[in-house]
Amino acid sequence: MKNAQVTIRDLALKLGVSISTVSRALRNASNVDPEKKKHVLELAEKLHYQPNRVAQNLRIKRTNTLGVVVPQINLHFFSSVISGIQEYAATHNYGVMICQSLESLEIEQSNIQMLVANRVDGLLISLSSETDSYDHLQALLDKRIPVVLFDRVTESVHANKVIVDDHDGASKATEYLIQTGCRNIAYIGGPEHLYISNQRLKGYTDALQRNGIALDDDFVFHCHDLKNDVMSAADQLLSGNKRPDAILCLNDPVAIQVMQVFKSRNIRIPDDISIIGFTDEPVSQFIEPSLTTVSQPADEIGRVAAALFLEQMDQKDDFKPVTKVLATELLIRNSTRII
Amino acid sequence: MKNAQVTIRDLALKLGVSISTVSRALRNASNVDPEKKKHVLELAEKLHYQPNRVAQNLRIKRTNTLGVVVPQINLHFFSSVISGIQEYAATHNYGVMICQSLESLEIEQSNIQMLVANRVDGLLISLSSETDSYDHLQALLDKRIPVVLFDRVTESVHANKVIVDDHDGASKATEYLIQTGCRNIAYIGGPEHLYISNQRLKGYTDALQRNGIALDDDFVFHCHDLKNDVMSAADQLLSGNKRPDAILCLNDPVAIQVMQVFKSRNIRIPDDISIIGFTDEPVSQFIEPSLTTVSQPADEIGRVAAALFLEQMDQKDDFKPVTKVLATELLIRNSTRII
DNA sequence: GTGAAAGCGCTAACAC
DNA sequence: GTGTTAGCGCTTTCAC
Numbered sequence: 237m238k239n240a241q242v243t244i245r246d247l248a249l250k251l252g253v254s255i256s257t258v259s260r261a262l263r264n265a266s267n268v269d270p271e272k273k274k275h276v277l278e279l280a281e282k283l284h285y286q287p288n289r290v291a292q293n294l295r296i297k298r299t300n301t302l303g304v305v306v307p308q309i310n311l312h313f314f315s316s317v318i319s320g321i322q323e324y325a326a327t328h329n330y331g332v333m334i335c336q337s338l339e340s341l342e343i344e345q346s347n348i349q350m351l352v353a354n355r356v357d358g359l360l361i362s363l364s365s366e367t368d369s370y371d372h373l374q375a376l377l378d379k380r381i382p383v384v385l386f387d388r389v390t391e392s393v394h395a396n397k398v399i400v401d402d403h404d405g406a407s408k409a410t411e412y413l414i415q416t417g418c419r420n421i422a423y424i425g426g427p428e429h430l431y432i433s434n435q436r437l438k439g440y441t442d443a444l445q446r447n448g449i450a451l452d453d454d455f456v457f458h459c460h461d462l463k464n465d466v467m468s469a470a471d472q473l474l475s476g477n478k479r480p481d482a483i484l485c486l487n488d489p490v491a492i493q494v495m496q497v498f499k500s501r502n503i504r505i506p507d508d509i510s511i512i513g514f515t516d517e518p519v520s521q522f523i524e525p526s527l528t529t530v531s532q533p534a535d536e537i538g539r540v541a542a543a544l545f546l547e548q549m550d551q552k553d554d555f556k557p558v559t560k561v562l563a564t565e566l567l568i569r570n571s572t573r574i575i
Numbered sequence: 576m577k578n579a580q581v582t583i584r585d586l587a588l589k590l591g592v593s594i595s596t597v598s599r600a601l602r603n604a605s606n607v608d609p610e611k612k613k614h615v616l617e618l619a620e621k622l623h624y625q626p627n628r629v630a631q632n633l634r635i636k637r638t639n640t641l642g643v644v645v646p647q648i649n650l651h652f653f654s655s656v657i658s659g660i661q662e663y664a665a666t667h668n669y670g671v672m673i674c675q676s677l678e679s680l681e682i683e684q685s686n687i688q689m690l691v692a693n694r695v696d697g698l699l700i701s702l703s704s705e706t707d708s709y710d711h712l713q714a715l716l717d718k719r720i721p722v723v724l725f726d727r728v729t730e731s732v733h734a735n736k737v738i739v740d741d742h743d744g745a746s747k748a749t750e751y752l753i754q755t756g757c758r759n760i761a762y763i764g765g766p767e768h769l770y771i772s773n774q775r776l777k778g779y780t781d782a783l784q785r786n787g788i789a790l791d792d793d794f795v796f797h798c799h800d801l802k803n804d805v806m807s808a809a810d811q812l813l814s815g816n817k818r819p820d821a822i823l824c825l826n827d828p829v830a831i832q833v834m835q836v837f838k839s840r841n842i843r844i845p846d847d848i849s850i851i852g853f854t855d856e857p858v859s860q861f862i863e864p865s866l867t868t869v870s871q872p873a874d875e876i877g878r879v880a881a882a883l884f885l886e887q888m889d890q891k892d893d894f895k896p897v898t899k900v901l902a903t904e905l906l907i908r909n910s911t912r913i914i
Numbered sequence: 915g916t917g918a919a920a921g922c923g924c925t926a927a928c929a930c
Numbered sequence: 931g932t933g934t935t936a937g938c939g940c941t942t943t944c945a946c
Binding site: 243 | 922925926
């Protein structure tokens with residue numbers, strides 16, 4: 237950026253050739269005298285020439301950069317996804333700009349706006365928990381900017397998506413709870429409009445039904461605030477006239493909060509209540525008792541999302557959005573009873 | 576990027592004014608008829624005009640983007656730093672491109688190269704554990720590209736730095752171990768060339784000395800591979816003829832590994848051996864026993880690094896690199912004996 | 915207050 | 931095979 241950066245013009249001048257020859261040599265294009273090419277390359281090396289990507293980008297109308305928006309960078313799940321994206325992108329000569337929405341729709345919108353202004357070639361987005369309108373996403377599609385939604389997706393938008401099989405994960409988890417003898421199983425989920433929360437809820441209710449267990453509405457919670465609402469959900473479950481013997485939680489952080497509440501009330505886990513989370517945060521294997529959870533392949537989600545984007549870049553014209561569903565795995569640890 | 580993006584030329588045409596007037600109105604420059612300005616702004620709004628930052632960047636020779644390179648994105652410490660950087664940057668109208676070196680010098684170099692090619696305004700870098708030559712950093716300084724090193728820094732480079740007071744942290748930790756009655760205290764560190772590892776070592780040795788405890792070379796380990804070497808260090812400590820009664824570890828992951836080894840050998844923590852880590856990973860408060868550790872303000876490091884960069888952007892001319900040293904805090908938990 | 919024009923560094927016709 | 935030229939979309943002199 238500074239002064240002093242060498243340009244192809246400098247090279248051309250010193251070599252007594254035209255800038256187009258230099259340009260061609262650099263990109264080792266079709267027709268250029270091997271001898272001259274060699275000289276150009278050597279001089280470029282010697283002068284530490286670095287192509288100005290900003291200029292290139294303006295000219296070729298693409299940036300080889302992709303934008304990613306996540307709710308919060310320093311949640312292990314998201315940083316793992318980002319790690320996966322970055323690694324995949326790097327090997328395909330792409331850079332990545334990151335933003336975090338901090339669970340705010342407004343920030344999410346301005347993030348996207350900023351990325352678009354920077355003309356990223358595509359956007360990989362995981363929605364904020366607050367996001368319940370999708371105009372800003374639709375606007376991207378209308379501009380034919382490739383979008384891949386991951387993890388926190390919505391059915392309202394016709395874009396590429398990569399998710400894990402939340403329904404199956406929740407179903408397996410619930411099924412397991414039933415196998416271990418639980419019959420009064422509660423679900424503490426997220427906001428109603430959150431796709432993953434609904435899928436998990438559905439997996440849970442389907443498993444109950446398959447096993448002839450009636451769904452109890454008092455056992456289902458939709459938490460908007462993943463802090464306070466979770467606390468009060470846990471409280472309610474304890475003070476209700478029917479006590480659950482197991483709880484399926486939206487994710488590990490929720491599960492851990494619930495565990496803390498229970499511990500402080502001397503409720504034994506898993507003897508009194510079994511608890512299952514979702515995600516497999518690194519904490520979960522170390523907490524006491526270690527948390528049974530449904531693991532999601534975070535890095536893989538990132539890689540697949542990036543790959544999906546690259547595919548779309550190729551086909552562009554007749555592109556049909558796809559949804560990749562990745563498998564989950566039930567990790568049985570010590571927060572649930574044994575069979 | 577796509578077709579269809581509105582340009583100032585489109586606005587000018589529709590409004591029957593020149594593009595320079597539009598440009599001025601948009602950036603609400605000095606002299607422009609308020610009436611016309613209003614029209615421009617309205618039309619821009621209506622047509623969803625978005626300035627092409629790539630073109631702007633080329634013209635004004637800066638990108639309002641900063642590049643960050645960390646060893647691994649999905650380590651909690653680094654993702655927290657990134658989060659801090661991103662948040663600070665966003666409020667100052669900066670974007671951020673991220674890369675991870677995966678602890679490889681070669682990748683670190685190509686990351687930096689890529690970011691420079693994209694003409695980021697500055698670089699915030701935490702060095703890979705493999706990095707023991709600094710030409711690639713010096714090259715940046717020579718090109719007068721602002722660089723801020725954080726956490727994993729080196730004394731060999733004359734750039735802005737933000738670190739935590741590792742010496743003091745290690746010193747406080749060692750001091751505390753001594754207070755609790757430990758006399759045979761070992762240190763398991765990282766590669767010799769790693770600044771933070773050395774600082775911590777120094778804090779440790781100084782504390783020993785202050786308390787009249789002789790330094791035992793058999794009690795100091797430099798691990799290059801933070802996995803295998805740590806294991807064998809733990810093994811050695813157990814099988815040596817003098818057994819330590821406490822271990823200060825380079826960081827929490829190292830401490831946790833050591834704990835696992837000890838647990839598998841039925842060594843009681845802290846009764847047989849006290850253990851202290853560094854960083855305060857989220858795991859550390861949940862592990863059994865919870866880990867006494869020296870916490871570092873990760874977000875704050877990110878914010879300060881970003882702030883330092885912005886400062887440097889302003890002064891540019893007569894700039895003197897500074898090193899910000901942030902305070903650490905000893906978090907006493909249950910992996911150490913009580914006083 | 916406004917427009918014409920130059921140019922940021924590069925690519926890609928288009929001629930020769 | 932090589933040079934000339936015209937932009938990419940924007941900012942910023944410089945005249946008027």
